[in-house]
Amino acid sequence: MIRSTSKYPNKQKNYFAKGFLVFTGILFIFSFLQLDFTMDKLINGFERGGFMLSRMFPPVITDLNALLGAAIESIQVAVVGTLLGVIFSLILSVFAAKNTSPHIILSYLVKGFAGFVRAIPALIWAIMFIVAVGLGPSAGIMALAINSIGMLVKVYAESIEEMDKGVIEALRATGASPFQVVMQGILPAVMSIFISWSVFRLDINIRYAAILGVVGAGGIGAELSRYTRASNFDQALGVTIIIFLMVIAVEKITVYIKEQLDLPTTALVADDE
Amino acid sequence: MSDGILKISKLTKVYSDGTAALNGVDLDFKKGEFVSIIGPSGAGKSTFIRCINRLVEPSGGEILFEDKDVIKARGQELRNIRRQIGMIFQGHNLVKRSETVKNVLHGNLGYMGSLKGGLGLFSKDVIENAIGILERVGLQEQAFKRADELSGGQQQRVGIARAMAQNPSIIMADEPIASLDPKSSETVMQYLKKVCDEDGITALVNLHQVDFAKAFSDRIVGVRKGKIVFDGKPSDLNEDTIHYIYN
Amino acid sequence: MKNTLSLNTGTIEGKLNPNNEFSLSHKLYRKYKRNQKSKIYHLSTIWGFTIFVSLWSWFGTNFNMASIFVSLGGMMEFIMIDLLPPNFAAAPRMMKPMLDTIYMSIVGVFISIFLSVIFAILASKTTTPNPLVAKFFKNLISLIRSLPSIILGIFLVATFGLGTFTGALALGISGVGMLGKAYVESLEEIDRGQIEALQSVGASWFQIIGQGVLPQFKPSFIAWSLYQVDLNIRDSAILGMIGAGGLGLTLMGHVRLFQYQRASTAIILIFILIIVVEYITAKIRERLI
Numbered sequence: 001m002i003r004s005t006s007k008y009p010n011k012q013k014n015y016f017a018k019g020f021l022v023f024t025g026i027l028f029i030f031s032f033l034q035l036d037f038t039m040d041k042l043i044n045g046f047e048r049g050g051f052m053l054s055r056m057f058p059p060v061i062t063d064l065n066a067l068l069g070a071a072i073e074s075i076q077v078a079v080v081g082t083l084l085g086v087i088f089s090l091i092l093s094v095f096a097a098k099n100t101s102p103h104i105i106l107s108y109l110v111k112g113f114a115g116f117v118r119a120i121p122a123l124i125w126a127i128m129f130i131v132a133v134g135l136g137p138s139a140g141i142m143a144l145a146i147n148s149i150g151m152l153v154k155v156y157a158e159s160i161e162e163m164d165k166g167v168i169e170a171l172r173a174t175g176a177s178p179f180q181v182v183m184q185g186i187l188p189a190v191m192s193i194f195i196s197w198s199v200f201r202l203d204i205n206i207r208y209a210a211i212l213g214v215v216g217a218g219g220i221g222a223e224l225s226r227y228t229r230a231s232n233f234d235q236a237l238g239v240t241i242i243i244f245l246m247v248i249a250v251e252k253i254t255v256y257i258k259e260q261l262d263l264p265t266t267a268l269v270a271d272d273e
Numbered sequence: 274m275s276d277g278i279l280k281i282s283k284l285t286k287v288y289s290d291g292t293a294a295l296n297g298v299d300l301d302f303k304k305g306e307f308v309s310i311i312g313p314s315g316a317g318k319s320t321f322i323r324c325i326n327r328l329v330e331p332s333g334g335e336i337l338f339e340d341k342d343v344i345k346a347r348g349q350e351l352r353n354i355r356r357q358i359g360m361i362f363q364g365h366n367l368v369k370r371s372e373t374v375k376n377v378l379h380g381n382l383g384y385m386g387s388l389k390g391g392l393g394l395f396s397k398d399v400i401e402n403a404i405g406i407l408e409r410v411g412l413q414e415q416a417f418k419r420a421d422e423l424s425g426g427q428q429q430r431v432g433i434a435r436a437m438a439q440n441p442s443i444i445m446a447d448e449p450i451a452s453l454d455p456k457s458s459e460t461v462m463q464y465l466k467k468v469c470d471e472d473g474i475t476a477l478v479n480l481h482q483v484d485f486a487k488a489f490s491d492r493i494v495g496v497r498k499g500k501i502v503f504d505g506k507p508s509d510l511n512e513d514t515i516h517y518i519y520n
Numbered sequence: 521m522k523n524t525l526s527l528n529t530g531t532i533e534g535k536l537n538p539n540n541e542f543s544l545s546h547k548l549y550r551k552y553k554r555n556q557k558s559k560i561y562h563l564s565t566i567w568g569f570t571i572f573v574s575l576w577s578w579f580g581t582n583f584n585m586a587s588i589f590v591s592l593g594g595m596m597e598f599i600m601i602d603l604l605p606p607n608f609a610a611a612p613r614m615m616k617p618m619l620d621t622i623y624m625s626i627v628g629v630f631i632s633i634f635l636s637v638i639f640a641i642l643a644s645k646t647t648t649p650n651p652l653v654a655k656f657f658k659n660l661i662s663l664i665r666s667l668p669s670i671i672l673g674i675f676l677v678a679t680f681g682l683g684t685f686t687g688a689l690a691l692g693i694s695g696v697g698m699l700g701k702a703y704v705e706s707l708e709e710i711d712r713g714q715i716e717a718l719q720s721v722g723a724s725w726f727q728i729i730g731q732g733v734l735p736q737f738k739p740s741f742i743a744w745s746l747y748q749v750d751l752n753i754r755d756s757a758i759l760g761m762i763g764a765g766g767l768g769l770t771l772m773g774h775v776r777l778f779q780y781q782r783a784s785t786a787i788i789l790i791f792i793l794i795i796v797v798e799y800i801t802a803k804i805r806e807r808l809i
Contacts, residue, residue: 020808028630031623036683036765045680052679076577083574084588119794123758124787127775132598133591137581142591170366170432173326174439175356175383176390183391184379188370211670215761215772221670228674240671247666260566374552400552401545408544416548417555 052233059237067223067239071246074219077140078209078250082202084141085148090194092149093156100160110153118150122208123215130216140212140219144205152201159193195261199254206250210243220246278304278442278475279325284334286320286499294320296499297334304442307469307476309486312496313519318479321496322445325477326358327351339442356383359436359474361446361465365428369421373412373431376420377403380438406434409471410464426457433465437472444469446478450485458482462489483515603784610782614770614789621766621793624687624759625752631692632699632752633745639696640703646715647707647733649725658704665697673759687764691752699748706740707733742808746801753797757790767793 061067092110094100101107117125125146129139163186171185213221220243227236279302286295294317302308310318323329325336327343336343338354346354359380367376381399382390395403407413410430415423420431429449436444446465450458466489469476480486486493487507495503495510495518503514578584641647643657673690680686710733718732760768767790774783 027626031626032688034619034623035627035685035688037685041680041683041685049679052675073581076580079573079577080581080583083578116791119791119798120787121754121758121790121794123761124771124790127761127771128598128603128787129591129595131602131775131780133594138583138587138591141581141583142588142595164366164369166362166364166366167368169328170360170362170435171379171382173328173355173358173360174380174435175352175354176379177352177382177387179387180382180385180390184371184382184393185368188368192370207668211668214670214674224671224674228678231678233678236675240667240675243668243671244666247668251666257566257570260562372555374548397549401549404545404548404552413544413548417551 055231055233056237058234059241060234061238061242062235067220067242070213070220070223071242073137074209074213074221075206075246075250077137077212077219078144078202078205080137081141081144081209082148082198082205084145085152085201085205086198088145089149089152089156092153093160096153096157097160099163107157111157114150114153116150117146118154120147122147123212126212127215135216137219140209143212144208147208148201148205152197155197156194159190163190192261196258199258203251203254206247210247277301278339280335280337281325282335282337284321284324284336285332286317286324286329287332294499295324295331298499298501300494300501300504302443302475302477304475305469305473306492307466307490308478308492308494309490310477310479310494310496311481311483311486311518314481316496317499318496319447322360322447322477322479325445326355326360352383356439357442359439359441359444361429361432361436361444361449363448363451365420365425365432367420367428367431367435369419371420372417373407373420373423373434374400374403374416376431377406377434377438380435383439403434403438406437407431409437409468410434424457425453426460429453429457429461430464433461433468437468441474443475443477446476448479448481451481458485465489483510598780602780603787605781606784606788607779607781608785610785611789614767614786617760617765617767617770617786618789618793620684621753621756621760621768621790624684624691624756624764624766625749625797627688628691628695628752628756629745629749631688632695632748635692635696636699636703637741639700640707641729641733643700644704644707646710646712647729661697661700661704664694665701667694667697669694669755670758670762673762673764677763682763682765684765687756687759687766690759690764691755694755695748695752698751699744702744703737703741706737706744710736743805746805749801750794750798753794757794 092114095102095106096110096114098104098107101110122143125143126140129143133139133142167185167189168181171181176184209219211221213219213223214225216222220239224236224239224243227233227239279300281298281300284295284298285293287293298317298321310321312318320329324331325338325343327346331344334344338358341350341354343351343354368379375393378393378395378399380403381395385395404413404416407416410433412423412427412430412434415427415431420428423431432449433444444465449465450461453461462485465476465478468474478486478490487510490507493503493505493507493510494501495514497518497520502518503510639657639661642649643654643661645651645654648654648657669690672694673687676686676690676693680689714732714736715728718728723731756764756766757768757771760766760770761772763769767786771783771786771790774780774786
């Protein structure tokens, strides 16, 4: 076994580390005991689980059209929600970033607002919108849009605040106009960050859109809820598979788009003449 | 001002926190000179050259560039002056995600309409010229690589190329080799001197490496606490003076 | 078919004649133009696709500008009239659900950590005993990642019934998706040199993991695990809505009974919980790293 040669500096760290480990161990056991766990539950669970698994296979899709329609609706909700989120965040981030905001207090306000809407989970927003404006895709779209703003304003503002001042200086020194400085110097860097975060958010929103239906906002989540409640586990698995495929498909497309927009030189240059 | 190109009188700069970076500087520069400005950090070298193209606003004094008043220039007039003055930075300050050629083309922005330049619509002649300049600094093979794929020394040479694209009368360099290894430093200084000699461009180079200053310059200016304390030929610069400048 | 022009890189003197068809400047200029065209083509297709999908979705959901205003208006009305003022008197009764949410999250994190560490060590190419095993576990982690936690939760509720235990399980298992991927990424970035040194001394696989890998892995491990606590607190509020207990369940209950002012109290408590946990985990992270 390899030991450290100097004992003294490590001793204190060791005590703290060991103490922390013990603490976390106790924390786990204590929390676990607070749950409504009973051996009965576990045993019954495995029984039910076994039963469920046996009923799940083979997965069955009875109404493909309806399910596909629901999946498409979820995708569309995610897209529009992200779109709205991106557009509003672009505008708000200019006010949120300390170096572009007309007043520093405004910057704090916008950032605070973003933090607030970010801390409230998307699903809770969805419920609120459903109660406020009724069922249907609009509630889901607005919920996703507002939640997205929470995240996007923060990261957009950060990338604006971190823009490379040296490049700005250099371009000004060449005699470039402010418009030219922004377009040629700032935009290339900032755009790629904007795009990659926006695409990331679309990914997240697709997952949310799929489950919004579970609380009543339509889309494919509602179907899943329906089937599991009726113990139609084979159909439930079918729906799950569709959800799963949907999420993966969108993920792959977004990864592809990101790669395309971010091409390094080697991929672009055609060497033959 | 026969072949004088830059005339600076009583230049002062006091920052808002009270530090006096420049205390009345008088300097004249001739066409084609290669001048090194040496001095410890904080002496005012950076402030000095940034005042010349007004990246920093002078507090007082007069700067005449080719008989034009730099301090009073505004808007398009100022941009017209700036496009004639090329600048190279310690941190290269290239647009990292853009190709080398693109970065060199940025030198033309001052000569183009705002919209055209903003959209990057460079003409054929300008593009070929930019490629030609890259050849002059030995980087034609890297023309289409992203700027951040190049080494530090190469990036600085792109910086030189960008300044050259402005077809300038003066090139100013703020510690161009401070972040480079000795070999790259040598290469960069050689290329800089070469292109300036070939095109008759006046060079103002901030350096803290006195040996490089002596090796490459026609003239050395020593700055200490915002004042000029030495102005003469490299051969006149002796140990005592150096010691005094750097205290 | 290549038409190579030998480059005379030694000569830098003078300018080449750009009007010569075969001069270097001209060739590279044509290359530049081709690059531009290629870039514009690529960008147009991508943006075109994006715009198409956006329009398709926009019209597909019958969404329009009016919907935005109607929704926001309706929301403002809802907040002003129904949600406010929150019924704070209901808060004391929500303490137990709040604690439940916390317990669920903690147990969930431990389950995730336990499973993720095992999976990640097997999945990373730097620590796996076998490349096939690595591929399997990497795919398993991706699979779990693609499944939203609620979906898993629904199945688990059907299996183990309602309640906080089920919630903890759901959080624990679905957490492997995120935590597993994060662990794998940091494991694959460790310094191979240290591993090789240990291998050359003749250490066993377990010893290498314990002495060579884990010390380098610790900072990322702590950072991501704490972040998972954050995520779990948020997710547990949501899982509660499908019956897994905690504040989410309370919230749904009040909403279904149209008791909006109590619901808003629950929302506020969820919000406070999330913020506080975020703050605490940030502080712990500072201390430990």
